[in-house]
Amino acid sequence: MMKPVVFIVVSLALIIGFGLLYTSMVERQCKDMINRLEEVYGMIQNNNWETASSELRQADIKWQDIRKIWHAFTDHTNIDDIDESFVRLKALAKAQKAEDCLIEIAVLRNKLINVPARERLTLSNIF
Amino acid sequence: MLLSLIRAFIIYTLVVVVMRIMGKRQVAQLQPFELVIALMIADLATIPMEDTSKPLLSGLIPIAALLLAGLILSYITLKSERIRAFVCGSPSIIIENGRINLDELKKQRINLNDLLEQLRSKDISNISDVEFAILETGGQLNVIPKSQKRPLTPKDLNIQTPYEGIPYTLIMDGHIHHKNLTKAGKDIKWLSKQLAEKNLQPRDVLIASLDSNGSLEIQIRERGNK
Numbered sequence: 504m505m506k507p508v509v510f511i512v513v514s515l516a517l518i519i520g521f522g523l524l525y526t527s528m529v530e531r532q533c534k535d536m537i538n539r540l541e542e543v544y545g546m547i548q549n550n551n552w553e554t555a556s557s558e559l560r561q562a563d564i565k566w567q568d569i570r571k572i573w574h575a576f577t578d579h580t581n582i583d584d585i586d587e588s589f590v591r592l593k594a595l596a597k598a599q600k601a602e603d604c605l606i607e608i609a610v611l612r613n614k615l616i617n618v619p620a621r622e623r624l625t626l627s628n629i630f
Numbered sequence: 631m632l633l634s635l636i637r638a639f640i641i642y643t644l645v646v647v648v649m650r651i652m653g654k655r656q657v658a659q660l661q662p663f664e665l666v667i668a669l670m671i672a673d674l675a676t677i678p679m680e681d682t683s684k685p686l687l688s689g690l691i692p693i694a695a696l697l698l699a700g701l702i703l704s705y706i707t708l709k710s711e712r713i714r715a716f717v718c719g720s721p722s723i724i725i726e727n728g729r730i731n732l733d734e735l736k737k738q739r740i741n742l743n744d745l746l747e748q749l750r751s752k753d754i755s756n757i758s759d760v761e762f763a764i765l766e767t768g769g770q771l772n773v774i775p776k777s778q779k780r781p782l783t784p785k786d787l788n789i790q791t792p793y794e795g796i797p798y799t800l801i802m803d804g805h806i807h808h809k810n811l812t813k814a815g816k817d818i819k820w821l822s823k824q825l826a827e828k829n830l831q832p833r834d835v836l837i838a839s840l841d842s843n844g845s846l847e848i849q850i851r852e853r854g855n856k
Binding site (some may be wrong): 514518521522523525526576578584621622623629630 | 631632633636682683685686687711738836
């Protein structure tokens with residue numbers, strides 16, 4: 504009699520625990536990415552293209568690590584959108600188009616804010 | 631992930647409630663319009679459950695609408711025989727007086743093998759033993775054997791049988807069912823006395839039922855089964 508109850512409680516606890524951990528991890532990773540992008544934003548504003556490109560490369564490497572984990576649990580459309588933004592941003596940075604770069608960073612930043620916002624356990628997300 | 635979990639629980643609860651409101655007939659035999667509703671509800675429930683980008687209400691509202699449509703149609707078919715015949719169809723006589731009605735069989739798109747299989751599942755191996763075989767609107771085949779082939783009943787032998795009421799379950803899994811106790815015309819004192827005679831507490835009892843002769847059957851819960 505107790506065995507199924509224990510199984511249900513343990514399974515639920517595992518799912519909820521893992522879910523909470525994953526949500527907080529996504530939030531942390533997005534915050535980190537946003538900070539990096541804001542640094543790149545500042546560098547481009549100061550016309551510091553060399554450091555901006557190097558920082559962007561680092562951000563992209565970091566993103567490649569993050570997306571491997573996200574692939575299992577996050578909507579693939581969101582990941583593809585961020586991928587596309589990164590590709591566009593790298594190309595624009597290479598061409599040193601400051602205005603377009605700044606716009607793309609703002610868009611990418613918004614996408615990164617939206618991912619954890621959609622994962623968050625809120626009434627508006629549930630319904 | 632957590633969102634999917636909570637949304638799945640909400641939708642599951644709602645679908646269980648909806649199926650419960652649709653009535654008991656829903657579970658046993660579906661009329662065509664009920665089958666359509668059950669299929670659509672199943673489909674509507676899965677979309678917002680797996681896709682968290684879709685609002686949950688986009689699944690809940692159509693499910694509620696289908697429930698209402700089902701209830702309205704059930705009410706109408708209950709009141710109007712004409713609409714009932716149109717929506718639910720009417721029973722078809724497949725075998726009459728031991729002879730297969732081939733036209734009806736074709737109309738219902740049932741082949742002879744299926745018919746024989748259904749008859750065998752009802753312990754009938756010879757078609758000539760069948761008085762009527764009726765394909766009901768819910769899809770099940772009801773068979774009425776010829777009078778000579780029907781099982782013997784006490785009435786055939788003119789034997790008087792005593793009234794057999796339904797036994798009342800007084801204790802189930804250690805819990806006393808007070809409602810049944812009142813229905814059976816007994817009280818808790820009587821039950822306690824009966825248990826005390828056998829040196830038992832309600833929690834020791836797996837099931838205790840009282841039949842129409844007033845005899846209390848008790849099955850004790852075995853150790854380790856608590």
